[in-house]
Every structure is written in C-alpha cells, then in structure tokens.
C-alpha cells in the first residue's frame with residue numbers, strides 16, 4: 001500500500017508538473033467551464049457569512065485563484081480572503097491575476113491539510129474542487145477544523161462518484177479497450193472522486209471535529225465551445241496527459257477513441273455535460 005508520504009509526494013509532483021502547468025495556461029477555459037460552480041460557491045459563502053464584523057475566508061486548493069478573487073469581489077470590503085495551494089505554477093498565476101485586478105487577496109503555498117494555520121483564523125473555509133487530493137483526509141479535515149473559528153463554517157464543492165459523472169470518465173472508458181488492464185485502484189486514494197461517498201465524507205468530518213455535516217446534491221450544467229473540443233481532448237481531459245505519453249501509433253488510436261467519446265457531447269455548437277457534485281456543509285461547533 002502507498003504510504004501517506006508517498007501519496008503527498010505524488011500530489012506535489014502532479015500539481016507542480018504538467019497538470020498544474022496546463023491548468024495554469026488554460027485557466028480562462030477551465031474557469032469559464034466551471035463558472036456555474038464559482039457562482040454557487042460565492043452565493044453559499046455570502047449566505048454563511050456572519051452578519052457583523054469582517055469575515056475571514058480560506059479558499060482551500062485555490063489553484064489559479066478564480067474563486068479567491070470572486071469571493072473578495074462579492075464580500076464586503078473588510079473581508080479577508082486567503083487562497084492556499086500546493087502548486088507553484090498555479091499560485092504564480094493567481095498572484096499575477098490578483099495584481100492585475102487590484103484586489104487585496106493573499107495566497108499561500110502550503111499543504112492545506114498539514115499547514116500550521118493560526119488557530120481559529122477563518123470564519124469560512126470554502127473550496128471548488130480543491131479538497132479531494134489530501135493524502136490523509138481525516139488528518140487534513142481535522143487540521144482545517146483547528147483553523148476555523150468557533151462559529152466557523154465550511155462550504156466545499158466536490159465531485160460525486162465516477163459512476164455518476166459520465167463526462168469525467170468518458171476519456172478513460174474510451175481508452176480502456178486499447179490499453180493493458182490497469183492495477184486495481186483504491187477508490188479512496190487522492191483524486192477527483194475520493195469524496196464521492198457521502199458516508200465516508202460524514203465519517204471523515206465527524207472524526208475531524210466538524211458538526212452539522214450536510215451533503216446537498218449539486219448538479220450543474222457545464223459547457224464549452226465545440227471548436228475547443230480538440231484542445232480539451234489534448235490538454236484538459238482527465239486522461240489527456242496519459243494519452244499524450246503513449247507511443248505514436250497506439251497514441252493515435254487511443255486519441256481518436258477519446259475524441260470520438262467526447263464528440264458525443266456536442267450539442268448546438270457546444271460541448272455540454274452535467275457535473276454531478278456535492279455541496280458539503282459543516283459547522284465548527286455542534
């Protein structure tokens with residue numbers, strides 16, 4: 001079994017390697033595609049914000065900073081927003097965007113699951129798809145609980161299961177018949193679907209000291225222009241980097257199968273799909 005330290009190293013390498021680089025370079029594409037989730041997260045943080053006093057928000061796994069900036073824009077001027085991420089390339093982009101926007105937000109390069117935040121520093125911990133990659137989720141959510149104020153609240157958007165998200169798995173399913181069978185994968189290993197099981201999420205949050213845990217289904221339509229389908233297949237699809245690494249010949253065959261699978265989502269000049277997610281909520285006390 002892979003140790004926690006090895007899993008951490010894998011995630012560091014992944015988000016500081018080609019995947020972080022491509023998310024950074026294609027941030028406009030990704031942010032437009034995931035805009036419905038940004039809007040919902042911002043609404044949720046607004047709803048949870050205390051009526052008086054400045055609110056202090058932590059954006060966990062903030063990536064290129066789109067949600068950190070959107071939160072700062074949407075909240076009262078005295079609000080503070082800190083984005084935390086392990087990816088150097090994504091944080092470079094986030095900082096450059098913040099400078100350009102003139103918004104007063106801060107970014108921190110750290111493992112959110114282990115960083116020694118000031119105890120009780122944040123009123124709201126928010127995230128769009130940034131909390132599914134912890135090597136030790138129980139320890140990570142307990143660490144985030146310590147960083148929350150006594151009235152602190154959590155609002156995390158995560159994917160539901162792979163089975164419920166056909167678009168996210170279409171590339172892998174199309175490639176599978178052409179490739180050797182991969183070793184069995186631990187469904188709880190860090191990855192997009194690691195928090196898809198609601199019972200597991202409740203158990204992890206309970207153990208981490210969070211209360212009033214709620215998971216609400218969040219099914220939102222996402223889209224991007226059909227003329228960008230090739231770019232998606234070659235750079236952004238969940239298995240794009242794996243396909244690109246195959247030797248020529250096999251790579252061409254697999255790429256064609258993946259392109260065909262995603263082509264089935266074209267409708268009215270757009271690639272359209274429903275992202276099936278959870279909005280996870282919890283409170284630091286009771």
Ligand SMILES: C[S@@+](CC[C@H](N)C(=O)[O-])C[C@H]1O[C@@H](n2cnc3c(N)ncnc32)[C@H](O)[C@@H]1O
Nearest residue numbers: 015061062063085086087111112128129130133
């Ligand atoms: C799917 S991306 C989402 C990025 C961003 N929240 C967005 O919606 O654009 C996941 C992000 O989580 C970050 N991440 C992974 N493990 C992390 C950890 N232990 N601590 C902080 N960030 C982490 C990655 O570097 C990456 O930026």
